[in-house]
Amino acid sequence: MASSSANHRPPPPAHPRRAEPNLAFRALRGHRSPGEFAASVRRAAREIGEQVACDARYIGRVEAGEIRCPNYAYERVFLHMFPGLTLSDLGFTAREAVRGRGARGGVNPPPSHSGTPASAPAERAPRVPGARTPHLSHTDEESDVLRRAFIASGSATAATASAFGPLGALGPLDQARARTGVPGRGSGRPGVSEAAAVEEAVRQIRLLDDRHGADALYRHAAKPLQAAYALLDAGTVRRTVSDRLHAGAGELALTVGWLAHDSGRFDEARSHYAEALATARVAEDPALEAHAFCNTSFLARDAGRPREALRAAQAGLRAARGLGSMRLMSLLTLREAAGWAALGDRTGCTEALVRAKSLFQCGASAADPEWMSFFGDAEVAWLEAQCWSALGDWRRAARFAHRAAALQDPHFTRNLALYSAELADDLARSGVPDEAAAVGQKVLDLLEQVQSSRVHTMLAQTIRTLLPHRRSPVIGAFLERHANTVRRA
Structure with missing residues (x-):
């Protein structure tokens, strides 16, 4: 295999960019973190009816010039x-000057401000020797086909059905699976487009989870994961692609x-987390390993x-020690x-909270x-609230919640x-039932x-605490509405 790859290795580019x-x-981001700036981009998109899968990594790639x-x-x-401001003012290269992207089949984007036709080429990741030509034209910044497939409109069920259907039926993910199921057939190997498609699937699922909760999503997620x-079973030509596929598949499993x-399927969650941890160990990927231990700790x-x-939290800390991310350590x-x-x-918890906040x-x-x-001031406060709640300090827990x-x-x-x-x-446990009912x-x-079983379970616990106070008009109205909600479900 190595000699075959060497015989077909293309000549190096004359002038690598x-x-x-x-x-x-970067100057426009100012003092905001990449995650905070990405959130502002998503908010601006909603203001004009767009939806973009913008996250901290995308902002980092823009700032790095990728x-x-x-x-x-x-x-x-x-x-x-x-x-x-123009794209040039924002530090971008004019669209007509960026080489490498073919016209998008079936997609008719509007002309750019420079008047360049919609089919003008733009940047694409380098081709992997021997890899097939994908049906989906993936750009370095985001696949328009996948983006449009994941636009969430209407009910959560309709959104997820339209989102996951195309992932299973189109593009590199499904075709790679079909090819690997027939030994000896197909000369192609997964390349950068396939790795990018896996990474994009992770982003889109997370965005939908933020908006709709896990229950409506989970049954659609098996096919992209398989x-x-x-893709990993198919093998790759480049180590860099293999690393991306391992990381992407592991993140998708997580x-x-x-x-x-989040939908209450703990045994299935544990299996997926274990799969991600095994992938991290095989790939010697400490970042993926730390993430897997983080999720495993939360589940346990x-x-x-x-x-x-x-133990899982402490193992995650060991894995994350050399990664340079204080937020991940926090x-x-x-979790510890x-x-x-x-x-x-209480002593161990308090000491860990002090370290985490530092x-x-x-x-x-x-x-x-x-x-x-997702990890900002709100999440830190919620996780601390859960700690005090577990210790029975309800008033302090309510403050942080x-x-x-x-x-x-x-x-x-x-x-x-x-x-x-x-x-x-x-609030219900700290002796203010009317306030609890209002919330x-x-x-x-x-x-x-x-749709989140976790939230329903938490609310059911609150209902049990409030039942002795059901004669209160405020609490009675809440209990009745909850009962009607459960009956409709």
């Missing part, structure tokens, strides 16, 4: 965010595992295995604090993993419902938009 940092775009010209969706969003692991976790705590939660230390709290060790105060950095875009709900971006509906459900339960009503409002 070196990415130059986009300092103009994305020389954004696709049309991002172009509209950036020009909306910075009125009066296809991603089929994402699907989270959908199972929820499943009533506090000792396992503590999250793993919060939760393990101590579940064991009833690490968090170090701030965001370029070393922070892409998947940690209230802070989490107040800080949460309303766009992330599932997290807002989660934090509010925690607040309602802490519970807000949770029911949010549950009309998201």
Whole structure:
């Protein structure tokens, strides 16, 4: 195989292009972290009816100069965010000067501001020797086909059905799986386009989870995950592609595992997390290993295995030690604090909370993993609330849960419902049932938009606490509405 690859190795390019940092775009971000700036991009997109899968990694790639010209969706969003500026002012290269992208079949983007036809070429990742020509033309910044396939409109069920259907039926994921199922056939190998498709699937699933919750998503997620692991079985020509595929497949396993976790399928979640951990070990990928241990710790705590939660968090800290991300260390230390709290060790929990908050105060950095875009002040407050709740300090737990709900971006509906459900339960247990019922009503409002078994389970616990107070008009109205909601479900 090695000799065959060598015989067909293309000559090196005469003038390889070196990415130059986009300092103009970096200046526009200012003091905001990449994750915070990505959230502002997504908000601006919604203002003009666009939807982009923007995250901290995308912002980092723009600032590093890897994305020389954004696709049309991002172009509209950036020009909306910075009125009066041109793409050149934002540090991008003119579309007509970026070589390598063929016309998109079946997609008719609008002309650029420079008047270049829609079929003008733009940048594409380098071709892997021997790899097939993909049906989906993937750009370095984002696949328009996948982006449009994942636009969430209407109910959560309709959104996820339209999202996952194309992933299973089109493009490199499904075709790679079909090819690997027939030994000896097909000369192609997974390349950069296939690796990018796996990474894109992870981003889109996470975006949909933020908006709709896990229940409506989980049953659609198996096919993309199977296809991603089929790519690994197919083998690759380049080590860099192999590393990306391992990381992408592992992250997809963790994402699907989270959908199972959040929808109450703990055994299935544990299996997915174990698969991701095995992938990390095979690929010698400490970042993926740390993520897998982080999720495993969270699951173990929820499943009533506090000792396992503590050990997994500490293993994650060991894996993350050399990665340079203080925010990742902070999250793993919060997982450790939760393990101590579940064991009833107040001293161990308090010490871990102090370390976690100190690490968090170090701030965001370029070393922070892409998947940690959710980890901000609101999440820190919620995780601390859970610790105090586990220790039976309901008033202190309610204080932090209230802070989490107040800080949460309303766009992330599932997290807002989660934090509010925690607040309602802490208020009910701390002796203010009327306030708990009022917050519970807000949770029911949010549950009309998201589907999360975790939130329903938390709310059911609150209901049991409030039953002795059902003669109160406020509490009675909440209990009746909840009962009607359960009957309709």
